[in-house]
Amino acid sequence: MPQALDRRLIAVKPITVPTTGRGVHRDIERGTERGIPLQVKVTAPVDGTDLPVLVFSHGNAWSMDGYGPLVDRWAAAGFVVVQPTHLDSRRHGIGLDDPRFATIWRIRIADLHAVLDHLDDILDGADDHVPGLSARVDASRVAVVGHSWGGQSAAALLGARVLNAEGTPGEDFTHPSVTAGALIATTGTGDTLTPFALEHLPFMRPDYTTMSTPALVVAGGEDRSAMSTRGPDWFTDAYHLSPAPKRLLTIADGEHTLGGIAGEAVRETSDEDPERVALVADAVAAYLLDVLGDDTSAWQDLRQRASVSSGAFSIDSK
Template sequence: MRRRPVALATAAALFGAGLTGCSEPTAPTGRPAPDTPPTTTAPTPRVPAGKAPTKSFAVGVRQVKLNRDGDRPLPVTLWYPAEGAAGGAAERSAPAADGRFPVVLFSHGLGARPEDYQVLLTRWAAAGFVVAAPRFPHTGRGGDGNPLDVLNQPADVSYVLTRVLALGEKAGDPLRGRLDPERVAATGHSAGGVTTIGLFTAGRDERLDAGIVFAGTALGVGTAFAGAAAPQLFVHGEVDEVVSYAAGRAVYDAVPWPKAMLSLPKGDHGRALLGDGRALGVVADTTVEFLRWTLYGDPAAKKRLPADAARGGLATLDDRL
C-alpha cells in the first residue's frame, strides 16, 4: 500500500514507543461516554446463517515459508483443527481434522512473534478455525524494528491469504479440502491492529468477512472503512500505556458496520493477550463467539457474546452487532 507522508513522523513516534509493550499500567485514562447507537439498520454481514462446531478439536501446527516480491520473507505459522483428542498441546504436522474450516489471519505486534500469542491462537484453532500468522520482515522479533513498515503489512497479509488459501487446492497438501475461502477474518494486536484496520480501509481486501482489532489505532491507515459490511470487534485496555483507549475508541466509532468493543478497565497494552490468565480467558471466549457468529453464521454464538464478555466483571461490552 502507498505510504502517507503526513502520518509518517507521528507514526514513528508512536510505534517507536514499543507497540507490544506490556508494562504495568500507570493511571487510568478513563473511558469516554459511548456514543448513542445509530438508529438506522446496520448492514447485513455476508456469511449466511449456519452452525459452528460444538466440539473442541485437537490442534496441529506447521510452518509455511512465503516471500512477497522476493524481498519480504513471511514465514507463516498455521494452527489448525487436527485429528485426535482435544485439550493437549499443539502437535507439529498433525493430520488435519475432517471438515472445511474458516480462515483467521493474525498479525503480531512490533517486536513480537506469532508464537507469543499461541495460547489465544490455539484456542481459536481448537474451536474450528485455521489460523494463519505471518512473521513480518521488519517489525517481527529479530527484524530491524522499522515501525513505518507497518504500512506495508496489509499488502503482506493479503499475499499470505492468497497463498494460504491455495494450500486448500494443492494436491498432496495436508490442508487440501480443509479451507473455506468464503469465510475469512483478519485480526491483529497493536502494530498488527494497525495492519488489520488497514485491511478494511486503504488496503481493503474484499475477501474478508470480519475483523478483530486488539489495542489498535488507525495511524497511517485511516478510518475510511470501505467495501461490503464486515463486522468488527475491538478489544482495548482502558489503561493502555502505548495506544490510548481514546485512540482505539475513535477508530471503533468510525466503523460503519455491525461492531462491538470489549473494554478492560484494568487492561494495559498486552497483558490480556500475553499474560493475565483471567483476562485472557474472557478475551478468548468473547473472540471465539464473535468468530463463530461472523464466520460460521451461528446466531447462538452472537447471543452468548454479552455473557462471555461480562464474566468475572473484568470487561464491559459495547454491543452494536
C-alpha cells in the same frame, strides 16, 4: 481459571509465501545480503470440516511463534489460523534507525495480501504434514485479526486508510476475500500523537471512516499508550469512527497486552491474567463465528456474561 483445551491441534511451520519487495537481510560480519522471505505458521484442529480461516497480524517485534494463548483457543474453536512473520520481527533486526523501517507498515499490509492471495498454496503446503487439511477448509469465510500494530495492518484490509501529514487519505488496501475482522488494542486517530510517534511512526494516522467491513474492536480500560496524549479511549476510535456494523468489547482492567495475549510470562505483559487472555480469545472466536454464519450461541453467551460481569467487561454494538 480458563478451561483447558481438549481438542487436538496441529501446527505447521515454516511455510514460505511468494512475495516481492520485502527488503534484504544484511549480515555485516560476513558482508552478505539475502532476501527476507515471508514465512507463516498454520495452526488447525485435526478434525472438522468447513473450517473458516483466520489470518493474524502480530504486534511490533513479534513473529509467527507468538500469541499461542490466542491461536490455540481459536484453532480449538474451529479456525485454521495463519500467522505471518512481518519484517519488524525481532529476528530480522530492523530497528527504528534502519531506513527500511519507514516502509514496513506498507510491507505488513502487503504480507497480509500475499497470504490471502496464496492461501491455496499455503494450505497445500500444510497438507504435506496434515493430509487433507485443504479439503476441510472453507476459503469463502476469511477473517483478519491483529493486535496493536497488527491491528492497524488488519484494519487496512477492512477498509481503513492512512492519512498523510495534510490529512489526505492514502490508497485503499481492502481485500475482497475478507468478510470480517477483529482489532485488538489498535491505534486510534493520529491527531494526538506524541513527538516520538510523530517522528518515528508517522503512519500511525488511521482513517476509520471508510472501514465498512464488519469488525469487533477489543480495548482495555487501562491501556495507556506512550504514542498518544489521550487515554484508553484512544483505542476505541476504530469502533466509534467507523461505519456500522461494529461491536466493541471493553475490558475494564485490561492493559495493552490484555492479560498476556502474546504468551505466558513475556516481558511486555504488565497485567498478567490468564482469564483475561481467555476472554479475548473466546470473544474474537465467538464474534467471528457469529458474523461468518457458523454459530450465534457463543456470542449470545458472551453477551449474557457481560450483563452479569459487574463491570469487568462490557459489549457495545452499532
